[in-house]
Amino acid sequence: MSKDKTSLPGADAVREFMQLESAGGILLLAAAVVAMLIANSPLQGLYGALLDTPVAVQVGQLIIAKPLLLWINDGLMAIFFFLVGLEIKREVMEGELCSIKQVVLPGMGAIGGMLVPALIYAWFNWHDPVALDGWAMPVATDIAFALALLGVFGARVPTTLKLFLLTLAIFDDLAAIVIIALFYSGDLSASALMIGAAALALGIIMNRLGVTRTSSYILLGVVLWVAVLKSGVHATLAGVLIAFCVPMRDQQDHSPLRSLEHDLHGPVAFVILPIFAFANAGLSFQGMSVADLAHPVTLGVILGLLLGKPLGILLFVGLAVGLRMVQLPDKVSWMQIIGVACACGIGFTMSLFIAGLAFQHGGGESFAGDRLGILLGSILSALLACLILHISLPRDKNVAQEQIAAD
Numbered sequence: 001m002s003k004d005k006t007s008l009p010g011a012d013a014v015r016e017f018m019q020l021e022s023a024g025g026i027l028l029l030a031a032a033v034v035a036m037l038i039a040n041s042p043l044q045g046l047y048g049a050l051l052d053t054p055v056a057v058q059v060g061q062l063i064i065a066k067p068l069l070l071w072i073n074d075g076l077m078a079i080f081f082f083l084v085g086l087e088i089k090r091e092v093m094e095g096e097l098c099s100i101k102q103v104v105l106p107g108m109g110a111i112g113g114m115l116v117p118a119l120i121y122a123w124f125n126w127h128d129p130v131a132l133d134g135w136a137m138p139v140a141t142d143i144a145f146a147l148a149l150l151g152v153f154g155a156r157v158p159t160t161l162k163l164f165l166l167t168l169a170i171f172d173d174l175a176a177i178v179i180i181a182l183f184y185s186g187d188l189s190a191s192a193l194m195i196g197a198a199a200l201a202l203g204i205i206m207n208r209l210g211v212t213r214t215s216s217y218i219l220l221g222v223v224l225w226v227a228v229l230k231s232g233v234h235a236t237l238a239g240v241l242i243a244f245c246v247p248m249r250d251q252q253d254h255s256p257l258r259s260l261e262h263d264l265h266g267p268v269a270f271v272i273l274p275i276f277a278f279a280n281a282g283l284s285f286q287g288m289s290v291a292d293l294a295h296p297v298t299l300g301v302i303l304g305l306l307l308g309k310p311l312g313i314l315l316f317v318g319l320a321v322g323l324r325m326v327q328l329p330d331k332v333s334w335m336q337i338i339g340v341a342c343a344c345g346i347g348f349t350m351s352l353f354i355a356g357l358a359f360q361h362g363g364g365e366s367f368a369g370d371r372l373g374i375l376l377g378s379i380l381s382a383l384l385a386c387l388i389l390h391i392s393l394p395r396d397k398n399v400a401q402e403q404i405a406a407d
Contacts, residue, residue: 024269025148028349031274032281032375039282047282064229072279073356076272078225078239083268084173085243086261091170093248103171104326105317106164110171112316113344114139117308121300131297134358134370136179138304138377140350143169144273146343149382149389156393158336160329165340168313176350180234184357188232196227196238203245212250214260217242234357273349280352283371292372301351301373306380310341317341335392342388345381347374 038047056065066074092098117138125131146165150157203220211217221242229235246257292298317337320326328337355370 024273025142025144025146025151027270027274028142028144028277029148031277032348035278035280035282039284040286044284044286051279051282062226064226069279072276073353074229074235075225077276077353078236079264080239080268080272080276081177081236082221082239082243083261083264084177085240086246086257086264088170088174088240089244089246089248090257090261091167101326103167105320105329106167107171108316108320108325109164109313109341110168110175112312112314113141113168113172113309113341114175114312116312116315117304120308121304124296124300124303128296130359131300134297134301134355136176136183136354137351137358137370137374138301138308138345138347139172139179140176140347140354141169141172141309141344142346142348142350142378143173144269145346145348145378145382146340149343149346149385150340152386153389153393156395157389158329158331161332161336161340164329164332164337165343168340168344172344173350176354177237177240180354180357181237184354185233189230192227192231193233196224196231196233199224199227200241200245203242207245207247210247210251212247212254212256214246214256217246220245276349276353280356281371281375283368283375288368288372292369293376295369297369298373298376301347301370302377302380305345305347305351305374305377306384309345309347309381310338313341313344314338333392335388339385339389339392342381342385345385346378348378351378 035047038044051067051069053068054065055068055071056063058064118135121135121138122132125134143166146169147162150162150165199220203217203224206216206220221238224242225235225238228238228241246260248257249255293302314337321328328334351374352371355374359370
């Protein structure tokens with residue numbers, strides 16, 4: 001018998017979320033591979049023409065005209081960020097982020113996992129102001145791919161280790177949202193910002209008045225998205241802001257937020273993110289050589305993801321444990337933490353998204369080097385994580401079954 005999302009206990013909700021994200025990661029990988037195959041085939045011109053197809057929507061005097069690629073990155077990804085906002089609010093109010101004790105370890109890991117990769121990238125590109133704009137690319141973790149990697153090991157992975165990765169990745173998503181808002185916004189329009197602020201204020205008032213119909217928040221979110229798009233702030237942030245307005249509970253203890261989150265997980269994991277990957281991962285290797293690997297942008301991204309991410313996580317987690325601020329989770333070893341830290345070097349979706357923002361006003365050379373670095377860094381991080389987790393996770397089936405029973 002199926003269970004309603006709103007009635008699931010916390011552990012079951014997390015388990016369902018992980019299973020869905022893992023399956024979505026496989027489809028995401030397939031979409032990226034297809035995009036690269038097409039970009040390096042006779043269909044390359046058709047692929048580029050498809051993404052450059054102009055799409056316009058007009059309502060009265062309001063016109064939004066963009067190529068298809070930007071509709072995907074600004075429009076569809078706003079829905080992705082809406083889901084991220086819902087997940088963050090749920091975790092803060094009722095989940096893994098509601099207790100200070102629970103968030104110290106992954107929170108410290110997330111801080112280190114952002115600072116060290118950014119510093120490594122900046123060290124390689126300090127001399128180039130244009131390339132330096134991409135400093136945030138190796139900061140992000142692709143939660144779908146990371147959880148899909150853990151899913152390969154099945155019952156051998158302790159649930160506490162999965163929760164550590166999940167919570168750390170949520171912190172990464174939150175940091176990416178702040179980075180996009182502060183560093184990747186364009187020239188601001190005061191009038192559009194005022195309209196956006198009014199829409200957000202209305203969303204907060206609706207929440208305080210107990211409005212629980214989710215369709216009302218979705219319609220308001222469309223207005224907020226248009227205002228933010230026209231304001232110069234990146235439009236995807238509208239999704240996060242309106243998500244924070246959706247009420248957690250109603251008077252009957254039903255959760256509109258959980259229901260909406262549950263309804264969106266499938267479309268986002270199996271439609272929106274694969275479309276994004278297909279549109280952004282189509283890197284053509286024509287004209288590339290081994291020398292391109294030595295480009296500072298490529299090196300900065302590869303080493304930021306492959307070395308910077310796990311090194312930063314381990315340094316800050318080790319500091320927290322060493323200062324006795326917190327202990328390692330139950331049934332989790334340091335080698336397993338190292339494996340998960342390497343899995344966090346799989347940047348892919350968020351890294352590609354930030355790359356597009358960083359170099360959208362520049363030439364194609366940096367962006368191509370960017371994608372090359374993201375793809376190689378993510379692949380190498382995944383392989384290293386698989387090797388370490390294969391060695392460190394228990395192989396005895398009885399041990400794995402005991403872990404399932406305990407969880």
